[in-house]
Amino acid sequence: MDTPQWRLAPAATLIPGLPIEPGxxxxxxGALSDAPEPFAVRLMRPLPPIPAGERVIPADQTNHSVIVxxxxxxxxxxxxxxDSPAPELFAHLAVVGFGRIAEPYAAVFCGEALLALVTAYLPEATDGWEWCVDEAVSGGTAFAGELGRIAAELHVAMATPSPVWPEPVRMAAGSWFGRAGEALAEALRVTEDAEDSAWLAAHEGDLRRELAPLAVAGETPVLRIHGDLHVGQVLRWRDGFAVVDFDGNPTVTEALPYQPAARDLAQLATSxxxxxxxxxxxxxxxxxxMVAWAWMTREALETAYVATLAEAGRSELLDRSLVRPFEVEQECRELIYAARHLPRWRYAPMGVLRSWF
Known part of the structure; x- marks a missing residue:
């Protein structure tokens, strides 16, 4: 590959919706081992033999994914x-042998900016917002325990030392309460629908009481977490489940890289x-x-998560007192996301909040 062909990539991908040049x-x-400047490649594992041919994944709306x-x-x-966390996360997980992801092969940079990720293709993969809704409609709950095990295995892997992260777990007394309180205040401010706004205002005291444990939380273990762990990030494919999209939470700015494991668990449960x-x-x-289904699946998820941590001897990773406050914060963030990007989504967090109170 010559340099002009490489230089097409950053210009194209900086314009949302502009397709990548075919081929x-x-x-x-073919050029991962010999990338010209200003490009750099972080190789994680050798590529397998790859037949010719490309096709675009049409469902990827945010980025541009191509199956080769x-x-x-x-x-x-x-x-x-x-500042994408994905390359380091993938490199660490590859070293410690976490297998519940699409196998990572390489990260491609233009200067310091992450330009592309190369991972294994997962045949017959279905997005979590499809397969999990099917489960809900049919009353299926058996999958929930597996989700809990996967989340716990991910956190155990994140907490395992590697050359990438020699000391992956720290103790911190974070400013969790301040961040959550700001999310609640913004959710109240940006929710413009009259009925929903009135409901939130009437229950502001209840919501703040749910957040109160964050104000008195002491030091708790923090580690690199997924950061945006919901069912949509869990593909069901031919050989099981896989966690995807380790790019961080696009709706949270300046999030600390090290967070309590309870944050991931709370977001997965609320999803x-x-x-x-x-x-x-x-x-x-x-x-x-559906209220009953959500309760049963949440119980199965959390029970399996706690049991899997215990089996690995890492029960200390979960501070259970943080789970409920983080759940409330997450619903506030869902309302903020709806107001900023997808107004029709507001029904989901509002429905959840109304079911809680």
Whole structure:
């Protein structure tokens, strides 16, 4: 690959929605071992043999993902960033042997900015917002324990020392309460629907009481977490489940890189309740049945998570007193996301909050 062909990539991906030049992903793979300046490559594992041929994944709306040879995926980032956590996370997880992800092969940088990630292709993969809603409508709950085990295994892997992170776990008394309080205040401010706004205002005291444990939380273990762990980040594919999208939470600015494991668990648990709301809204599921389904799946998820940490001898990673406050904060963040980016999504967090109070 010559330098002009490489230079097309950053310019293209800086413009959201502009397609990557056909054939560029294949040429990228052929030049990973000899990238010209200003490009750099972080190789994590050797590439497997890759047949010719490309096809775009149409469901990836934020970035531009291309399957090459039905073997690997090249994920081009719409806005290359110099602070993406994904390369370090993938490198660490590859070293410690965490297998519940698409196998990472390489990260490609332009200067300091992450331009593309190369990972294994997972055949017959279905997005979590599809397969999990199907489970809710059918009343299926067996998957929930597996999700809990995967989340716990991920945190154990994150807490395992490696050359990437020799000391992956720290103790911190974080400013969790301040961040959560700001999220609540902003959710109250940006929710403009009259009925929902009035409901939130009437229950502000209840919400603040739920956040109160964060104000008295002492030191707790913190580690690198997924940071945006919901069912949509868990693919069901031919051989099981895989966690994807380690790019951080796009709705949270200046988040600390080290966070309590309870934050991931809280977001994953509340996403099951969002699934129930989606099933009611889009699939005409019975509301009471969905409340019961959400409760059962949450219980199974959290029970399996706690048991898996215990089996690994890492129960100390979870501070359970933080789970509920982080759940409330997460719903506030869902309301903020809806107000800023996707107004029609507001029904899901509002439905969850109303079911809680």
């Amino acid at each position: 560029l992903s294949e040429r990228l793979l 040879g039905e073997t690997v995926v090249v994920k081009w980032f719409a806005r290359p960033s110099d 099951l309740e969002h699934v129930a709301q989606v099933a009611v809204k889009r699939r005409e599921a019975d509301p009471q049945a």
